[in-house]
Amino acid sequence: MSAHELKSGPLEYRTQEGRMSILGFWIFLAAEVVLFSTLFATYAVLYGRTADAPVPGELFEPGIVLVMTFLLLTSSFTCGIAIHHMRRGSVKGLMTWLIITLILGLGFLGFEIYEFVHYSHEGATLQSSAFWSAFYTLAGTHGVHVTLGIGWAVLLLIQLAKRGLTTVTSRKVFIISLYWHFLDVIWIFIFTSVYLIGMVV
Amino acid sequence: MAEHSKRFPINHIIGFVLSIVLTLLAAWAALGSDLPVKWIVAGIMTLAVIQAGIQLFMFMHMTERESGGGHVPWNMMFHGFVLAAIIVAGSLFTMSFGFTHDHDDGGSHQQEEQQEEHSGH
Known part of the structure; x- marks a missing residue:
């Protein structure tokens, strides 16, 4: 592959393998959109079927949800800054901003875990009603994606520290940045259609 | 692209500020405004789509050469x-x-009454 390596442009796009990997990842993201759409559809259909469990309007609190949203939005921004540094060839800048991104991601996860524990103490668990099953599956699947993303990024940070910026490591980092921004896209829809609408309707 | 060598990632900052503003706007529309529920739902879903677009176009380098x-x-x-x-x-x-599925309207009334008797509401 290195025989066809380009001499200019961002590192991650210089090899055929890099370009194909990025293309493949966009296909994966499209599949993720469809995966989450089934969960959103389930949630929308089961909306209001709370049986004897608490209704969402009683449990959802604007404060914590806004904090989670801002944490994730900011982490998406810092992830973009990390890629900005990567393209300027700064490994140090890339790693610093990537670590900030991960800390924000961990903060988000912490709040989400706290939220789930709090809800289950209030009597809304995965088993309590069709609505809460759909809620935990949707929000939980997103949370699992964030968790996986954090683990993935930690492994990449180790690679970056060992190997520095090459066509391979920069492609890997670029792909995880796409993944991270994508999680934010999904969260925006969860924030809007689950939390905000849950507090309005 | 020329912007890769820019010192200051202006695109990202604009995108970030916009997404924060849109989030606050959506939260205000949902929690602080007196708009009819239908308008709120349509409005905040539109804001969500715009925000998704910001992520895709301004952060995810979707349209770069x-x-x-x-x-x-x-x-x-x-x-x-x-x-x-x-x-x-x-x-x-x-x-x-x-x-x-609400018990107070819709569906067959007879069936509903039976259901209510059984569940003792």
């Missing part, structure tokens, strides 16, 4: 979101359109 001018990413996201819209709207249409 190196990714073929965004041809592939654009195709993937477009088809993904079309399928998502069909799945969500189609599920709502087949599963709950014109139908309510």
Whole structure:
């Protein structure tokens, strides 16, 4: 592959393998959109079927949800800054901003875990009603994606520290940045259609 | 692209500020405004779509030259979101359109009364 390596442009796009990997990842993201759409559809259909469990309007609190949203939005921004540094060839800048991104991601996860524990103490668990099953599956699947993303990024940070910026490591980092921004896209829809609408309707 | 060598990632900062403002606007519309519920739902969903666009175009480098001018990413996201819209709207249409599970209206009244007797409401 290195025989066809380009001499200019961002590192991650210089090899055929890099370009194909990025293309493949966009296909994966499209599949993720469809995966989450089934969960959103389930949630929308089961909306209001709370049986004897608490209704969402009683449990959802604007404060914590806004904090989670801002944490994730900011982490998406810092992830973009990390890629900005990567393209300027700064490994140090890339790693610093990537670590900030991960800390924000961990903060988000912490709040989400706290939220789930709090809800289950209030009597809304995965088993309590069709609505809460759909809620935990949707929000939980997103949370699992964030968790996986954090683990993935930690492994990449180790690679970056060992190997520095090459066509391979920069492609890997670029792909995880796409993944991270994508999680934010999904969260925006969860924030809007689950939390905000849950507090309005 | 020239912007890769820029010292200051102005695009990202604009995108970040916009997404924060849109989030606050959505939160205000939902929690602080007196708009009818239908308008709120339509409004905040529109804001969500705009925010998703900000992520895709300003953060995810969707249309940069190196990714073929965004041809592939654009195709993937477009088809993904079309399928998502069909799945969500189609599920709502087949599963709950014109139908309510609430016990106070809709459905057969006789059946409902029986149900109420059984569950002792």
